Amino acid sequence: MVVCGDDALAHRIAAELADVYRQDVVLLVPAGSGPDTDGPRVRVRASDRTPPDETALSEAGVHRAQALALLYEDDEVNMRAAFLARRLNPHIRLVLRMYNRNLGRRMAELLDQARGQAEEQDTADTTHRAGGGRGTGDGHDATTIVLSDADTAAPALAATAVTGTRKIVQADGLLLRAAERAPAERRTGRPGGNEAAPGGNEAPPGPVTLALLSSTTHDPAGADGSDRSGRLAPRLLPDDEQVRAAAGHGTVVLEAVSHEPALPGRRESRGASPRELLSPRVRWALAGVCCAVAALAVTSWVTTGDHLLHAAYLTLLDLFAIGDPAVGEPTARQVLQILAGLLGLVLLPLLIAGSLEALGAYRSAAALRRPPRGLSGHVVLLGLGRIGTRVLVQLHELGVPVVCVEEDPEARGIAHARTLRVPVVLGDVTQEGVLEAAKIHRARALLALTSADTTNLEAALCARPLNPDLLVALRLYDDDFATTVYRTLRAAHPDALTRSRSVSTLAAPAFATAMMGRQILGAIAVERRVLVFAALDIADQPRLAGRTVAEAFRPGAWRILALDTSTPDPAEDADGRNAPELGGGPRRSAAEPSGLLWDLHPGYVLHPGDRVVVAATRAGLAELLGRAADPAPGRTPPAVAPPPGDRTGRRGPPRADDT
Structure with a gap:
């Protein structure tokens, strides 16, 4: 992987690729922008040219790279480097950071078209040299993916306002979070909050246990679950027997991020009633x-x-x-x-x-609405710039009532707020009475998302006395400063929820997953280990094809979570009638609505036309995608019968230090 950038986002993405996905990364930065030091998996190279020229890209290994991320803050610089990289390596996957979304979309179409022309030429040359026959490519997904740090950070910021966490994954427009439950919550059977999410997608019918934590009722520090080296060792993707046997351990469950329905006395009008x-x-x-x-x-x-x-x-x-x-x-x-x-x-x-x-x-x-009388339980959104506008749209889609505070009446988010009929308070948040006009004393959360760190911090300090139970999330540019502010506010207000968020930290996982390919949806950390979520075609997975959902579940390696019903069933015949079902469970057809189906019958047989969402460990996903995973010392592969059509029965065990 090659990462080119001139700010903290590039370093974050390189660390994400190396630490989570175990990829070898070359980080190309401008000369003098940071330390030129190499790590175990990250090699830092400095370049005097911005954008990098052909020599710099060649020295970074673009000719042999699987993916290239261009993360400069100037759209023109990213476009020039993208054209050059596509010419040097037509098969490389490109990930561009673009502020102009319309231009970025057209850029992706143009670069993909250039990739297609190059691949057709390669196929023709291969066929000519072979004297006929079909040419094959290298198997790389050479698509062009255009992202914006505002778009990628918005879901995590919206989830922070709703649930207080940023451990989320997006799947077909549905926000999923990994929620930790203490052993006491498991015994009381507290509901997991899996309400149906907006957008037509069906949320998981019940909490899906992703991991067993090392902490227990009598051992909150997790010593009982530590291995010989003293590190915490949560149990990822356990089966039902393991969950029942570990009744005293905390768990991590998969839940849908959804907003509670409004109470009878709560005002959520979108117009003049x-x-x-x-x-x-x-x-x-x-x-x-x-x-x-x-x-x-x-x-x-x-x-x-x-x-x-x-x-x-x-x-x-x-x-x-x-x-x-x-x-x-x-x-x-x-x-x-x-x-x-x-x-x-x-x-x-x-x-x-x-x-x-x-x-x-x-x-x-x-024009602009004022906060309605009696409004409560809303989110106060400070700042309607690029980040604030994206978060506003995300919260509106979740059905969360929002009151915006903006000093500039010509800000880009004012038009969106007017279109969405969201109340707006115009004024400087540091002036007395502005937060009161936004009814901060009855709000559930404050999202301070302006581009000035001091303004965000001052807004949090002014809002805390007005509402001691307020959930506060700050956007801070520097990661170290964000950590210091978080610890200080937590020490001053131990009973209140305070979150400090860096946009580069929130956006890095999305860029890293884009570099891994479109099949990767995201990753969630569980103590010292990582769970990866991916969308896979059963046709490309001989280990899953022909098996039922229950048989395809491999504890500690992977687990099928949902079935994609957005494409017609290939088993339909010409008359539109479905072929006989291979097993119990749902079948999909073109007449069914699109989305993800979470309530899968354990006896449903996976056929080559299916596309599923899986949760896997890093080693388990490497095995599913065909990348070798080194076995841990002293471990032997578990005895698992090979699936139909796979006579080798080769299995790669999960690594013991799967982080």
Whole structure:
């Protein structure tokens, strides 16, 4: 892997590739931007040219590399380097950091088209040299992937506001988190919060146990689960028997990130409702006038003996001063006419006040909304720049009520907030009264995402006294500073949830997984070990094809979590009728909605047309993808029967130090 960049994101991605995925990385940085030191798997090279020229890319090994990440902050620099790298190695996978999303999408199409032309030429040359036949490529996924650090960091920041954690994985638009449960929570059977997530995807029906933690009820530090070297040793992907046997251990379960439904008294209106058109005082005054008109109509009906509808009609004529004077009429009729005239004088200013209030409400609805009365349980989002706008969209998709605070009325996120009908408070958050206007005292979380670290920190310090139980998440540029701020705030407020987030730290996993290929969805750390989530085609997996979901589960190595139903069933015949099912469980067809199906029957047989989401250890995923995994010293492969079609039965055991 080759990583080119000039900021902390490049170093983070290189460390992620080396530590999590055990890849050999060459980090190409500008001269003088950092220490030129080599690590066990990361070799740092300095270049005087930005973008790097052909010599620098060749020395970094682009000709032999599997993937190249271009992470410069200038889109033009990344594009120039991408064109050069595609010419040097048409089969390399490119990952570009682009701020202009439209330009990035067109760049990806152009580079993929250039890759396709080069591969066709290679195939023709191979066929010509072989005297006919079919040429084969090197098997690399040479797609071009364009990412933005704002887009990749937004899901983790949104999950922080909802659940307080950034250990999440995105699968088909669904946010999944790895939640740790203490042994006491397992005994009480506290629900895991697997509500159906928005977007049409079905969330896991029950908590899926990903790992058994080394900590127990009587041993919170985890000494009981330590190995001989003293390191913590959680048990990844255990089977049901292991989970039952380790009743005193904490667990890591897979849950869907979803927002709790709004309480009956909670306001989540997206537009100007009838209650917001008129103030309570005007509404009460109009109600009083209506009651007085009804009383006058009934009194006229009783005293004059006229028909009720005619009496109401005369009352309205008197009210609007368009009736004939009651000269020569009975005294009761004359008195009622005078009272109706006085009531009409009261009604006129009320109609004017109501019209002005309704006009103002409609003008506010067309512009920026103010936080509605009685709003509570919302998220206060500070800053509507690139990061803040992406997080706003993510929270809106999750159905979380948001109030934005922005100082610049021309910020790029103001238009998104107006379109989404999200309340916005314009003002400097460091000034008194701005956070109060955002109703911070009734909020559930504060996301401080401005580009100024001091502003984010000051906002957190101002909000904490107003709401001691507030969940606070800060965006801080420097990782060391973020760690220091987190520890200090935790020491000052031990009972409150405080999170410090660096965008480079949040975005690095997404860029690293893109360099590994589109089949990798993400990775989640479990103590000192790592679980990797991937989307795999059964046609490329002889170890899984023809087996049931239960038989394909290999404890400690991999586990099938979901079935992708977004493509038609290849087993359908020409008449649209499904072939006979190979086993119990769901089958998919073109008429079914797209998404991931989590409630898989253990007896469902996997056939070559399926695409599944698996959770695996690093060694287990390397075995599934065909990359060799070295066996740990003193370990022997478990005796597992080979799947149908695989007569070799070769198995690679998980590494003992799988980190």
